[in-house]
Amino acid sequence: MSKRIIIDPVTRIEGHAKISVFLDDAGNVSDAEFHVVEFRGFEKFCEGRSFSEMPGITPRICGICPVSHLLASAKAGDAIMAVNIPPAADKLRRLMNLGQIVQSHALSFFHLSAPDFLLGWDAPAETRNVFGLIASNEGLARAGIRLRQFGQEIIEVLGGKKIHPAWAVPGGVRSALSAEGAAKIRAWLPEAHQTTQVALGLFKKVLETHERETQLYGNFPSLFMGLVAPDGTWEHHGGRLRFTDSSGSTIADQIEPRDYKTVIGESSEDGSYLKSPYYLPLGREDGIYRVGPLARLNVCSRMGVPKADEELRNFRSFGHGSVTSSFLYHYARLIEILASLEYIERALADPDLSSQDLRADAGINSLRGVGASEAPRGTLFHDYTVDRDGKLLKVNLIVATGQNNLAMNRTVAQIARHFLKGTEVTEPMLNRIEHGIRCYDPCLSCSTHAAGKMALHLQLVGPDGSVVKDVVRD
Amino acid sequence: MAAKTLTIDGKQISAEAGTTVLQAAREAGIRIPTLCHLEGIMDIGACRLCLVEVKGTTKLLSACTTKVFEGMEVTTTSERLQKYRRMTLELLFAERNHVCAVCVANGHCELQSLAYEQGMDHVRYDYCFPKWGMDLTHPSLGMDHNRCILCTRCVRVCWYIEGAGTKNVAGRGGRSMVISDMNEPWGDSETCTSCGKCVMSCPTGALFSKGSTAGESERDRSKLEFIVNAREKKQWTV
Numbered sequence: 001m002s003k004r005i006i007i008d009p010v011t012r013i014e015g016h017a018k019i020s021v022f023l024d025d026a027g028n029v030s031d032a033e034f035h036v037v038e039f040r041g042f043e044k045f046c047e048g049r050s051f052s053e054m055p056g057i058t059p060r061i062c063g064i065c066p067v068s069h070l071l072a073s074a075k076a077g078d079a080i081m082a083v084n085i086p087p088a089a090d091k092l093r094r095l096m097n098l099g100q101i102v103q104s105h106a107l108s109f110f111h112l113s114a115p116d117f118l119l120g121w122d123a124p125a126e127t128r129n130v131f132g133l134i135a136s137n138e139g140l141a142r143a144g145i146r147l148r149q150f151g152q153e154i155i156e157v158l159g160g161k162k163i164h165p166a167w168a169v170p171g172g173v174r175s176a177l178s179a180e181g182a183a184k185i186r187a188w189l190p191e192a193h194q195t196t197q198v199a200l201g202l203f204k205k206v207l208e209t210h211e212r213e214t215q216l217y218g219n220f221p222s223l224f225m226g227l228v229a230p231d232g233t234w235e236h237h238g239g240r241l242r243f244t245d246s247s248g249s250t251i252a253d254q255i256e257p258r259d260y261k262t263v264i265g266e267s268s269e270d271g272s273y274l275k276s277p278y279y280l281p282l283g284r285e286d287g288i289y290r291v292g293p294l295a296r297l298n299v300c301s302r303m304g305v306p307k308a309d310e311e312l313r314n315f316r317s318f319g320h321g322s323v324t325s326s327f328l329y330h331y332a333r334l335i336e337i338l339a340s341l342e343y344i345e346r347a348l349a350d351p352d353l354s355s356q357d358l359r360a361d362a363g364i365n366s367l368r369g370v371g372a373s374e375a376p377r378g379t380l381f382h383d384y385t386v387d388r389d390g391k392l393l394k395v396n397l398i399v400a401t402g403q404n405n406l407a408m409n410r411t412v413a414q415i416a417r418h419f420l421k422g423t424e425v426t427e428p429m430l431n432r433i434e435h436g437i438r439c440y441d442p443c444l445s446c447s448t449h450a451a452g453k454m455a456l457h458l459q460l461v462g463p464d465g466s467v468v469k470d471v472v473r474d
Numbered sequence: 475m476a477a478k479t480l481t482i483d484g485k486q487i488s489a490e491a492g493t494t495v496l497q498a499a500r501e502a503g504i505r506i507p508t509l510c511h512l513e514g515i516m517d518i519g520a521c522r523l524c525l526v527e528v529k530g531t532t533k534l535l536s537a538c539t540t541k542v543f544e545g546m547e548v549t550t551t552s553e554r555l556q557k558y559r560r561m562t563l564e565l566l567f568a569e570r571n572h573v574c575a576v577c578v579a580n581g582h583c584e585l586q587s588l589a590y591e592q593g594m595d596h597v598r599y600d601y602c603f604p605k606w607g608m609d610l611t612h613p614s615l616g617m618d619h620n621r622c623i624l625c626t627r628c629v630r631v632c633w634y635i636e637g638a639g640t641k642n643v644a645g646r647g648g649r650s651m652v653i654s655d656m657n658e659p660w661g662d663s664e665t666c667t668s669c670g671k672c673v674m675s676c677p678t679g680a681l682f683s684k685g686s687t688a689g690e691s692e693r694d695r696s697k698l699e700f701i702v703n704a705r706e707k708k709q710w711t712v
C-alpha cells in the first residue's frame with residue numbers, strides 16, 4: 001500500500017517548513033517534497049511605499065541575513081536613481097556583506113549543522129544541538145559562537161546595530177568606518193582565522209568518515225548559479241551572473257542581474273509558499289539549479305585570495321567538473337568564511353573606508369531598478385517598479401532559498417530513498433532527512449518573505465490520503 | 475497686566491492674566507505632556523495629552539487652552555490623568571498604521587517618546603489598519619497619511635508662520651486628512667512655497683524630506699520658534 005510521510009515542522013533551520021515523503025505500494029520512496037508553510041506578503045504590502053524606504057523595510061524579512069536585503073534593496077534604489085555610488089560606499093557595503101557572510105555561515109555550521117556530524121546522527125535528539133556541542137566540546141562551541149559574533153561586530157561597527165541596521169541607502173551608505181571600529185575588527189581577525197582553520201580541519205576529518213553522506217546527501221547533477229567578477233573571480237556584492245553545469249562548463253556568463261528574467265523562470269506549487277525558480281532556457285525539469293556557497297565555489301574561476309584559493313583546489317577534488325554533493329555545502333561555507341576573512345583584512349588597509357563622500361543624491365531616473373547581491377544562502381534579487389514619484393508599483397524578490405527549492409526536494413527524496421525502509425520510522429532517520437535541508441541552510445523567513453519555531457512532524461499517508469502513521473517531535 | 479496667583483501641583487505660582495495653564499506650568503518648571511502644541515503657533519487643544527484637573531470642575535481641561543484665574547488649583551499628575559493620557563496615546567496608535575521600526579522619525583518622534591514616557595507597553599484596542607497612502611508628488615517633500623495624527627501643526631505653521639495656506643484638513647472624524655490646497659496632489663499645489671516648515675513641525679514621520687530613510691528625520695523646531703520671535707519682536711523690521 002503506498003504512503004506519504006510528512007515531517008512537520010523541520011527543525012534546526014531558519015523558518016517553518018514540513019517535508020512529505022511519498023511511498024509506493026511496495027513501501028519504497030517514490031518522491032519527496034519540501035513545503036514552506038509560512039506566508040508573509042512583503043511583495044504585496046510594500047506596494048505604495050516609497051522606494052527610498054525599502055532598505056529600512058525589507059531587512060525586516062529576516063533576522064539572520066537582514067544585511068542581504070538591506071544591500072540588495074539599496075542597490076535597486078541606486079538603479080532607480082541611475083547613479084554610480086561613491087567608491088567608498090561600495091567598499092563599505094562590501095565590508096558589511098563580508099561580515100554578514102561570516103556570521104551567517106558560522107551560525108549554520110556551528111549552531112545548526114555541526115551537532116549532526118560531530119555528535120552523531122543517532123545521538124539523542126535532546127542533546128543533538130548547540131547545547132550538546134557545548135557539553136561535548138566547549139572550546140569549539142565557544143569559538144564558533146565567537147566567530148559569529150565577529151561577523152556581527154562588523155555589521156554593528158558599520159551600521160550602528162547588529163540586526164536590521166538601516167545603514168545602506170539608495171545612493172550609498174550613511175556613515176564611514178571609524179578608526180576605533182577598524183582597530184576592533186583588526187584585533188579580532190587572528191582569532192577568527194584560527195577558529196576557521198580549526199573548523200576546516202575538523203570538517204575535512206568528518207569527510208573522511210562520511211563518504212556515504214557525501215554520496216547520498218543531495219548528490220546529483222544540476223546547474224549552479226552565482227555572481228562572478230568580470231574575470232570570473234568569486235564575487236559577493238557586484239559582478240554579473242554565471243551559470244555552470246555539473247561538468248563544470250560555463251553555460252551562461254556575465255549576464256547583467258537586471259536581465260535575470262531572460263535566464264530565470266519562476267513556477268509556484270500547490271502546498272508551498274515557496275516559489276521554484278529554474279534556468280529558463282532548459283525548462284523546469286532540466287533547468288534545476290543550486291545557489292549559495294557550493295554554487296559560488298563551482299561557478300567562480302578563483303577565490304582571489306591565497307588561503308581560500310588553496311582550499312578551493314582541495315574542494316574541487318571532490319567533484320569531476322563541478323562538486324555536486326550538497327553535503328559539501330558545509331565545506332564551501334567554511335571556505336567562504338576563510339575568503340571573507342582574507343578580504344576583510346585587505347579592506348581594512350584601504351584608506352577610502354573613512355571617506356566622507358558616501359552618498360549620491362538624485363531623483364527618479366529609471367522606473368525600474370534591480371539590485372542583486374550574494375546573500376549567505378545564494379543570489380538575492382530585489383526588483384522594483386516605481387512611478388514618476390518613486391512610489392512602488394511592483395515588488396519582486398527572488399530569494400536564495402527559493403532558488404534551491406527544486407534541489408532541496410531532490411535531496412530529501414534521495415536521502416529518504418536510501419534511509420527509509422518500510423513503514424518503521426525512527427528519529428535518526430528523520431534527522432538525516434532534515435539534514436538534507438540543513439545542508440542548504442535555508443532561510444524560510446526570507447524565502448516566503450517567516451517567523452516560527454521548529455519542531456518535527458512526520459506522517460505516513462496512504463494513497464487514498466489517509467494518515468497511516470503520525471510521528472511528532474517537539 | 476494683572477497677575478493671578480494659583481497653585482499647580484501644590485506649588486504656589488503667579489502668572490499674568492491671559493496666560494494658559496501650560497505656559498504658567500512651564501514657567502514654573504512643571505512639565506505637562508503635549509503633542510499638538512507647538513511654541514509659536516496658536517493652540518487648539520486637539521490632542522488631549524495636556525489634560526489637567528482643576529478644582530471646582532469634574533471636567534478635565536486642556537492646559538494649552540485654559541487660561542489661569544485667581545485662586546485656581548491645578549493638578550497635572552494623577553492616576554486618572556495618567557489613565558486618560560495613556561488611553562489617548564493607545565487610540566492614536568490604533569487609529570492609523572504606525573510602524574516605528576521602519577519610520578523616518580524613529581528615535582526622533584514625539585508620539586513615540588510620549589508612549590515610552592507614559593509607559594505604553596501595548597495597545598488594548600484593536601488596530602484599525604486603515605488603508606492610507608503616501609503623497610510623493612512634491613519634488614522634495616513627502617506625506618505619509620498612515621503616520622498622521624491630525625494634530626494640524628503643519629496646517630497652522632503653513633497658515634500662520636509661512637502664510638501660504640497650502641495645508642488644510644478635509645473629511646470628518648477618523649477619515650479626516652491633511653490635504654494640499656483643494657485636495658490636489660501636493661506637487662500640483664500653486665500655493666506651496668516648498669519652505670519645509672510643515673516637515674519641521676510634524677511630531678511624527680507623517681511629513682518628511684524625500685529620500686530620508688528609517689530614523690533619519692531629525693527636526694529642529696527651534697527654527698520655527700526663532701521665526702515667530704523675530705516677527706513678534708520686530709527683529710526683522712527695517
